[in-house]
Amino acid sequence: MRGDTRIRAVSDAHFDLAAGECLALVGESGCGKSVLASALLGLLPGNAETAGSALLGAGQGGSDGAIDLLAAGERTLAGAVRGRRIGLVPQSPAAHLTPVRTVRSQLEETVRELTGVRKAQARSAAEGAAERAAFPADHLDRYPHELSGGLAQRAATALALIGDAPLLLADEPTTGLDRDLVDRTVDELKRHTGDSRALLMITHDLAAAERIADRIAVMYAGRIVELADAAAFFGSPGPRHPYARGLLNALPEREFTPIPGMPPELGALPEGCAFAPRCTLRTEACEALPALDEGVACHHALEAQRA
Numbered sequence: 427m428r429g430d431t432r433i434r435a436v437s438d439a440h441f442d443l444a445a446g447e448c449l450a451l452v453g454e455s456g457c458g459k460s461v462l463a464s465a466l467l468g469l470l471p472g473n474a475e476t477a478g479s480a481l482l483g484a485g486q487g488g489s490d491g492a493i494d495l496l497a498a499g500e501r502t503l504a505g506a507v508r509g510r511r512i513g514l515v516p517q518s519p520a521a522h523l524t525p526v527r528t529v530r531s532q533l534e535e536t537v538r539e540l541t542g543v544r545k546a547q548a549r550s551a552a553e554g555a556a557e558r559a560a561f562p563a564d565h566l567d568r569y570p571h572e573l574s575g576g577l578a579q580r581a582a583t584a585l586a587l588i589g590d591a592p593l594l595l596a597d598e599p600t601t602g603l604d605r606d607l608v609d610r611t612v613d614e615l616k617r618h619t620g621d622s623r624a625l626l627m628i629t630h631d632l633a634a635a636e637r638i639a640d641r642i643a644v645m646y647a648g649r650i651v652e653l654a655d656a657a658a659f660f661g662s663p664g665p666r667h668p669y670a671r672g673l674l675n676a677l678p679e680r681e682f683t684p685i686p687g688m689p690p691e692l693g694a695l696p697e698g699c700a701f702a703p704r705c706t707l708r709t710e711a712c713e714a715l716p717a718l719d720e721g722v723a724c725h726h727a728l729e730a731q732r733a
């Protein structure tokens with residue numbers, strides 16, 4: 427996408443997300459998580475290209491009301507999808523808030539736009555939304571530049587919760603929050619899935635993912651390399667992809683050993699498995715790209731699990 431160079435930021439991403447379910451998308455910085463989220467919302471830069479389909483609402487009584495997010499035009503996305511069918515907690519909340527208006531006025535406007543309540547009730551609905559996202563009531567009359575990163579994050583979460591959208595897409599919703607607030611925020615997001623709503627949470631924070639996810643998708647260099655049940659992934663038998671094992675083992679409460687090496691540049695990916703250069707299980711087989719088979723894309727998945 428940059429200049430003349432074309433980068434495949436996300437390849438072969440296949441997954442589904444049921445109503446009431448939380449899928450956590452994890453992976454190191456730059457692996458393509460936000461690009462995937464932006465593609466679903468039609469928020470990629472103008473020169474980006476997408477292929478394939480992303481059906482929203484496909485599981486509910488056939489494909490009648492389903493929208494293909496990758497094929498939908500900007501009018502549909504702006505008028506019927508963003509905020510209404512997909513709530514977004516953006517990765518850079520400060521950039522998403524309107525700088526010249528207070529948090530209260532932005533919340534009230536979104537309440538009126540998405541729920542149709544009258545002005546008088548909008549005030550209490552806005553305060554309720556702030557409360558759900560742990561945004562302090564005495565900061566509601568502040569402008570975005572008067573907020574810390576963590577407060578801007580909570581304001582953005584409050585905005586995203588307002589429409590009660592059937593899908594909530596939260597891109598790093600806990601950045602800048604201390605542990606208590608992380609727990610409180612993800613619990614609130616999880617509560618959102620209670621009424622048959624779905625949550626796609628993008629995060630670096632594996633502890634937050636473990637707390638609320640039903641399933642985990644691990645991304646590496648633009649590809650989903652493992653899709654697993656959260657209980658099996660975090661508990662027993664554990665991750666099956668060597669990269670996913672490495673991510674877990676890097677946690678302070680586990681082995682605290684980082685994965686050696688760095689992720690590759692997306693513009694210069696190796697032919698086969700992109701993780702092979704960092705992988706202790708690497709063999710000649712890894713020169714061929716492994717397909718995602720039964721939830722794992724690795725020629726040595728079984729060995730990894732035994733290791």
Ligand SMILES: Nc1ncnc2c1ncn2[C@@H]1O[C@H](COP(=O)(O)OP(=O)(O)OP(=O)(O)O)[C@@H](O)[C@H]1O
Pocket residue numbers: 427428433435453454455456457458459460461462471517630692
């Ligand atoms: N606007 C852009 N122009 C060109 N390349 C981009 C653009 N946005 C993203 N990319 C490329 O896509 C890759 C994936 O970026 P993305 O923001 O999805 O990563 P991420 O997994 O969300 O990382 P982080 O955890 O840091 O948010 C980047 O490495 C970058 O090369």
Ligand code: NI
Pocket residue numbers: 459460461517597
């Ligand atoms: Ni990102």
